[in-house]
Amino acid sequence: MLTALWRGAGGMRAQQVQVDSLANDIANVNTNGYKQARVNFADLVYRPVAERGMPVDHPQAPAQPPALGAGVRVAGIVKDFSQGTLAQTGDPLNLAIQGExxxxxxxxAGNRYLTRDGNFHRDASGNMVNASGYYLRGSDGNPLNLPPEAEKIAITPDGTITGVINGASQDLGNIYLCTVANPNGLEAVGDNLFRETAASGQVFYGMPGAPGVPIPGAPVAAGTTGPLGTLCSGYLEAANVDLAVTMTKMIVAQRAYELNSRTVRVADEMWGLANNLRR
Known part of the structure; x- marks a missing residue:
């Protein structure tokens, strides 16, 4: 009965994490470039179940000895990096990535972050920045700067930026995309940003639509990735949260939490009956 109490409590803890994760997905349904999370569960160690006492005979040992699990735990929380829908804004500095x-x-301070949120604009100095003031990194590794006098800015799918200055069209720079060997190893740090970790692996960069190559200064200086995604100017990528599916998962998690709490209550009642036995 004590083990049933612990199993029920462990199940309640696990389902609480599931509900918290789903609630965070629902809260970010309108966050640009947000990627929903998926909670993975794993069963705990199994313990053999054997009858105590003196056997009256010697039956043949079963092929698979009976065993009971010790409950459940949260094995990990990973991000789903599938493509979100694209919403048109009409602002040429709003960018969405179609693909990887x-x-x-x-x-x-020069710290590098990755993001799928392409809600950029020009600051007072002409730098392309996001809503939090972080600079968009250009193809040369420096903040991408657009002359304040540039008009009719256009960004092509391959990241080429053009604008009109004094009536003449000019090339204003290029936007490169970045990827990592294992996106699920990235650390989410808030503000729609991800930070590279040892688990995310090799960092690659390149022109949109072209294969990525190792970023300069990386410890591994060989290999490529598949083609990077292309840019859609005038669009923003919405969160990839499906409200109908997420609400269904929320109901299932709530029912699972309720059943685990009922397990605790039943074990407590059985324990009470055992404690109140009379001769």
Whole structure:
């Protein structure tokens, strides 16, 4: 009965994490470039179940000895990096990635982050920044700067930026995309940003639509990835959260939590009956 209590409590803890994760997905349903999370569960160690006492005979041993599991635990929480729908905004500096890859942004200290949120605009100095003020990284590794006098800015699917200055069309720079060997190893740090970790592996970069190559300065200087995604100017990528599916999962998690709590209550009642036995 004590083991039933612990199993029920462990199940309640696991389903609480599931509900918290689903609630976070629902809260971010309108967050640009948000990627929903998936909670993975794993069963705990199994313990053999054997009858105690003196056997009256010697039956043949079963092919598979009976065993009971010790409950459930949260094995991990991973991001689903599937494509979100594209919403048209009409602003040429709003960018969405159609396919694989991330935008690379840097903060004032030069720290590098990855993001799928392409809601960029020009600051007072002409730098392309996101809503939090992080600089969009250009193909040369520096913040991408657009002359304040540039008009009619256009961005092609391969990341080429053009604009009109003094009546003449000019090339203003290029946007490169970045990817990693294992996107699920990235660390989410808030503000729609991800940070590279040892688990995310090799970092690659390149022109949109072209294969990625190892980023300069990386410890591994060989190999390529598949083609990076292309850019859609005037669009933003919406969260990939399906509200109908997420709400269904929320109901299932709620029912699972309820059943685990009922397990605890039944075990408590059985324990009470055993404690109140009379001769």
């Amino acid at each position: 890859g991330f935008f690379t942004v840097i903060d004032q």
